[in-house]
Amino acid sequence: MSHISVLLHETVDALLAGRDTGIYVDGTFGRGGHTRLLLSKLDANSTVYAFDKDPQALAVAAELAAEDSRFHIIHASFADLKQELAALGLEHVDGVMADLGVSSPQLDQAERGFSFMQDGPLDMRMDNSQGPTAAEWLMKIEEEALANVIFKYGEERYSRRIAKAIKAAGQIDTTRQLAEIVKVAHPKWEKNKHAATRTFQAIRIAINKELEDIEAFLPQAVEVLKPEARLAVISFHSLEDRLIKQFIQKESTLPEDAGWGLPQQQQDTRRLKKISRVRASDEEVKANPRSRSAWLRVAERLV
Template sequence: MHDAVLLNETVAAVLGVKSLPKAARLQAGGIYVDATFGRGGHSRLLLSHLADDAKLTVFDKDPTAIAVAHELAATDSRVQVIHDSFATLTGSLNALGIAKVDGLMADLGISSPQIDDGTRGFSFMRDGVVDMRMDTTRGQSVGQWLEQVDDETLANVLYEFGEERHSRRIARAIKQMDSYESTLELAEVIKVAHPNWQRGKHPATQSFQAMRIFINNELGDVDSFLAQSIEMLKTGGQLAVISFHSLEDRRIKQFLQRHSKGQYPEDENLPMPPKRPRYFSKPRRIGPSKTEIADNPRARSAWLRAATRSDVIVSTN
């Protein structure tokens, strides 16, 4: 099972309301996108507040998630399903005849079902092949990548995407392994190589995160999705994105700050700084309640950042 994090808060944000009514449905019209369908928690609640003529397009890389999405689409004609990364947002929506949308929402990172399924290779607590691909129908697995990567490149990946301070030591240990067929064996090698464990945190946590983010190009996809949101959102449309670690959250924060202030690096060769667009309103940051964290510990590291698409022109003079 997967409990959707910040469920009510995210759906309210993408609909542009402060909170969802408890005893009524909004019946909102328009076109919306769930960029990370997962098991459909956010999508199902959103659909319950949409009018009969509204549309919802859902994206996901994971074939299992897509199978669930198709089941939902079979019972609700408002739903369209795209098996691909949200990095293809503009092209995929344009192919469906969609030029603009009223709301975009995304729940980044990995889902509980992916972690709990040891065969996917995401978990260092359950044995499985060292895969870690979100989309198992394409691309290279982490195990295949480890077979050919050199120590230095691996160390750089562990440091950049996992913020692992002992990346070089761990990389050398990983490259001394005979094979990369077992996640538990990989986790044990990292554990032995790690010189300084943080209490309450498995020593392989950051290394597994780094390899997963790298092999799925997660940060690159986030950057591409955010950039495309400017063009795809209607004026007055809503962007709502949930992140679970600092690498993602920092990108979202900086993107919204930059495009809500209309401030870009100056071109020193220009005699007068040009007027620039302010694409988003002042962003909002929302965290989980104590009750949600108690009910779902996974929510403790989640942050929702939301903003409204605007077309304000500001002068940098």
């Protein structure tokens, strides 16, 4: 299955807000769907910088950079946004977007080890040029710590049973092996879902430090935005969406006055205002079932 960009037009249109020029950042290039549409709407004086860790995504990005001089790819996590932009002499940009989903090629290529749908080496690394594979990580982590990861990042109620079974199995080399171990250990799972869905999600999030990267990225994104520039982020599960929702809420809410007695002048520390929260349409979900859990949140920099 080729990669279909989720909430494509909604994201780019919200990011631009009617503008057709400027410097923009795509924090997650993937296969370049959002970036290509963005470039098509920008004038000749504009520039788009994109981040990605995946070597296959970087290869696609290199082809686009050769085709369009307005585009530049950065081999780094969006968690290093501010540092990487500063190295290029950039302090502020006109918009930042990110699509937090795993790309279809990552899921569909057995050798990447992201999915239990087909057998492959148990890898799961977004950047498979460095860091431990999921198989190596599972051998090193203690049972209690693994149970906590599966519970926290997979929201799996049977995390302790599953962790115990995984550790008892010893070396696990393939996705099918892991999926079968979880299936046997799991007493009950949701209808229309595989027993290993939540466990695979949890392990992937942990070894790629996905939530930590989001927590690092969001404040940096706000810091590099010019006034009236926008942040647009697509999430695919509740853990991601909750982080984005809480961050935007905090940055767009006037703090309560904690003073006593006479009224004090309240300092307005808000940096964002909420613009929208958008879900994939029924038509998009029908055409691309992977969009069914997607949410786009958009906010605008105040000052």
